Amino acid sequence: MSEHEIEDLPGVGPTTADKLRDAGYCTIEGIATASYADLAEAAEIGESTAKKMIKEARKMADIGGFRTGIAVLEERKEVKKLSTLVPEFDELMGGGLETMSIIEFYGEFGSGKSQIAHQMAVNAQLPLEYGGLNGSVVYVDTENTFRPERIRQMIEGLDVDMEVPSVEEFLEHIHVAEAFTSDHQMLLVDSIRELAADLRESEKPVRLIVIDSLMAHFRAEYAGRGTLSVRQQKLNKYMYDLAKLAKEYNSVVIVTNQVQSNPAVFFGDPTKPTGGNIVGHASKFRVYLRKSKGGKRVAKLVDSPDQPEGEAAFVVEMAGLKSV
Numbered sequence: 001m002s003e004h005e006i007e008d009l010p011g012v013g014p015t016t017a018d019k020l021r022d023a024g025y026c027t028i029e030g031i032a033t034a035s036y037a038d039l040a041e042a043a044e045i046g047e048s049t050a051k052k053m054i055k056e057a058r059k060m061a062d063i064g065g066f067r068t069g070i071a072v073l074e075e076r077k078e079v080k081k082l083s084t085l086v087p088e089f090d091e092l093m094g095g096g097l098e099t100m101s102i103i104e105f106y107g108e109f110g111s112g113k114s115q116i117a118h119q120m121a122v123n124a125q126l127p128l129e130y131g132g133l134n135g136s137v138v139y140v141d142t143e144n145t146f147r148p149e150r151i152r153q154m155i156e157g158l159d160v161d162m163e164v165p166s167v168e169e170f171l172e173h174i175h176v177a178e179a180f181t182s183d184h185q186m187l188l189v190d191s192i193r194e195l196a197a198d199l200r201e202s203e204k205p206v207r208l209i210v211i212d213s214l215m216a217h218f219r220a221e222y223a224g225r226g227t228l229s230v231r232q233q234k235l236n237k238y239m240y241d242l243a244k245l246a247k248e249y250n251s252v253v254i255v256t257n258q259v260q261s262n263p264a265v266f267f268g269d270p271t272k273p274t275g276g277n278i279v280g281h282a283s284k285f286r287v288y289l290r291k292s293k294g295g296k297r298v299a300k301l302v303d304s305p306d307q308p309e310g311e312a313a314f315v316v317e318m319a320g321l322k323s324v
Helices: 014-022 028-032 036-043 047-061 069-076 087-092 113-123 148-156 167-172 182-199 216-221 225-248 276-282
Strands: 101-107 136-141 174-178 206-212 252-257 259-261 271-273 285-291 296-303 310-317 320-323
Touching (some): 014 036, 028 047, 028 225, 036 047, 087 296, 087 320, 101 113, 101 225, 101 271, 113 136, 113 148, 113 206, 113 252, 113 320, 148 167, 182 206, 182 216, 182 225, 216 225, 225 252, 225 276, 271 285
Parallel strands (some): 101 252, 136 206, 206 252
Antiparallel strands (some): 296 310, 310 320
């Protein structure tokens, strides 16, 4: 990451820098990947000035030009894997949930989406050698599903060969915000960026961002085909902002998603995720969760940049996610 401060940009004085930081643009990389219109509005400057600022930021951060495959390979060495602590599940995901990526879990109610979100909020705080990311967690709750009591159960059920910190220590590093509308949900991205910037140099930087669930408010507020285009435009901007956060702070972004049934499907599973192609293209990994016999859950990897399709079974116990 760049060692420059945003004041090093030409034309950025203390007043402009304060406006940028208040709007969540706290790093050179954040400015380099911003859109001209958003930056101009945030800093109260002209769009032509914003273009110059972004151009200089891209030079400083070495972003926006062509790179060799070797350079990309070197950057990929910074990617970490967050373990589910279920070997079969980790193998399905290529070693765990990848940082710098959006990972979507979709399925019917009771399929285990929020259970996975809670378990990852625990696992992300574990040291690297135990499959964690040694980081803090941001949890955006849109359906009133976050339960600290469930976090306690999963901490007590951890099967790791280490002295586990207290429940209070775990909960101290989970930052929960309840989103009441889709607009509020989108505004919270700025709050996440500010929190991630504040914790960047701490012992527990933000390493996991959970959106549980992604589409609840969007579906409720934009009903009918007449509002579909507006909804998808907002959703596209939201997913774009989440992807920027994932890369800028080397974090895992988990989004849980609802499903709908396709009445045109007569054979096979008619279940498909909501959000359309916008969510599908933005999610680097898509995992379909379904119930199975004997209380088992099955995770099917539907889409991935580098892993083959496959399935893994697991169970959700009082102690958390476990192997079958």
